[in-house]
Amino acid sequence: MKFSKLLLAVVGATVLLGALVSSASAGRLENSSQTNKAIWTTMTFAGGFGNVECEVVLEGSFHTRTITKSEGSLIGYITAGNVNRCVRGGATINRESLPWHRRYRSFSGTLPNITGVSETVIGASWTIREPTFGITCTVRAEASSTIGTYTLSAGTVTRADVSGTSRCGSFEGTLSGSTTNIEDRNRARLTIRLI
Numbered sequence: 683m684k685f686s687k688l689l690l691a692v693v694g695a696t697v698l699l700g701a702l703v704s705s706a707s708a709g710r711l712e713n714s715s716q717t718n719k720a721i722w723t724t725m726t727f728a729g730g731f732g733n734v735e736c737e738v739v740l741e742g743s744f745h746t747r748t749i750t751k752s753e754g755s756l757i758g759y760i761t762a763g764n765v766n767r768c769v770r771g772g773a774t775i776n777r778e779s780l781p782w783h784r785r786y787r788s789f790s791g792t793l794p795n796i797t798g799v800s801e802t803v804i805g806a807s808w809t810i811r812e813p814t815f816g817i818t819c820t821v822r823a824e825a826s827s828t829i830g831t832y833t834l835s836a837g838t839v840t841r842a843d844v845s846g847t848s849r850c851g852s853f854e855g856t857l858s859g860s861t862t863n864i865e866d867r868n869r870a871r872l873t874i875r876l877i
Contacts, residue, residue, distance in 0.1 A: 709750060709751055710749060710876075710877050711748065711749045711751060711789070711799065711876060711877070712747055712748050712875050712877045713747050713872065713873070713874055714870070714871075714872055715866035715870070715872060716758075717741070717742070717743050717744075717867040718741070718743075718744075718864060718865070718866055718872055719739065719742075719864070719865055720739070720740050720842045720861055720863065720864045721737070721738075721739050721861060721863040722844070722859040722860070722863075723863075724736070724859060725737070725844065725858070726858050726859060727810055727821070727855050729850065729853050729854060729855025729856060730850065730851070731813075731814040731815055731817065732770065732771065732813045732814045733770055733771070734768065734771030734772065734810045735771070736766075736768035736771075736772070737765070737766040737767050737768070738763065738775075739762075739763065739764045739766060740760055740762070741760070741761055741763070742784060743758050743761055744757055744758035744784075745757060745758050749786055750786070751786065751789065752786060753786060753788065754785050754786070754787075755785060755786050756783055757784050757785065758784045759780075759781035759783060759784060760781060760782040760784060760803060760806070761780060761781045763780065770813045771810060771812050771813035772811035773808055773810045773811070774808060774809050775807075776808055776809060776820065776822075779806065781805075782803050782805045782806045784802075784830070785802045785803075786799075786801055794876050796874075797834055797835075798831055798832060798833050798834055799832045799834070799874055800829055800830065800831040800832070801830045801831075802828065802829055802830075803823065803829070803830055804823065804824065804828075805824065806821075806823040807820065807821065807823070808821050809821070810850060817851075819850040820850070821848045821849070821850045822848070823846065823848045827846040827847050828845075828846035828848070828857060829844070829845050830842060830843070831843045831845070832864070834874055837874060837875045838871050838873050839873065839874060841861065841862050842862075843860045843861075844858065844859045845857060
């Protein structure tokens with residue numbers, strides 16, 4: 683009787699320690715695909731004389747399907763971008779600035795259940811035409827001021843947000859937008875999990 687209680691206690695402790703070690707040592711994230719595409723029906727650049735509001739498509743890649751959770755590490759590129767149309771003002775992506783660098787920033791949630799992953803985008807460049815007077819200026823995000831955040835629900839990417847501040851000529855503007863239209867090259871939903 684004492685031996686079976688001791689054996690049960692040892693097995694229980696081993697399982698508990700195994701679970702703790704498994705979640706504590708998970709230092710990487712795994713993507714379901716190395717490619718992704720996001721379509722924002724409205725991405726807004728606010729500042730200067732008015733808001734520029736456009737539909738923007740960005741396509742990107744990850745270097746590998748696994749990402750080390752190390753802040754600032756280069757994880758991939760934004761390889762293509764297009765402004766389809768603008769409802770206020772105008773914008774074009776400066777293609778000569780591509781590819782833009784994607785760097786791991788952080789995750790949110792409590793391990794092992796992560797609820798989001800964020801990255802910084804460096805080197806992004808676009809030209810905007812503000813809606814009031816038609817003045818144009820070029821935005822170039824050299825620093826890590828442009829942030830992409832992916833919201834997860836049970837590991838599936840359900841939303842992508844973009845935010846940041848950048849100079850455009852003599853003023854500083856803010857970039858913002860949210861989309862639920864995120865998929866891989868095969869039009870499948872993306873998943874991100876802790877490994």
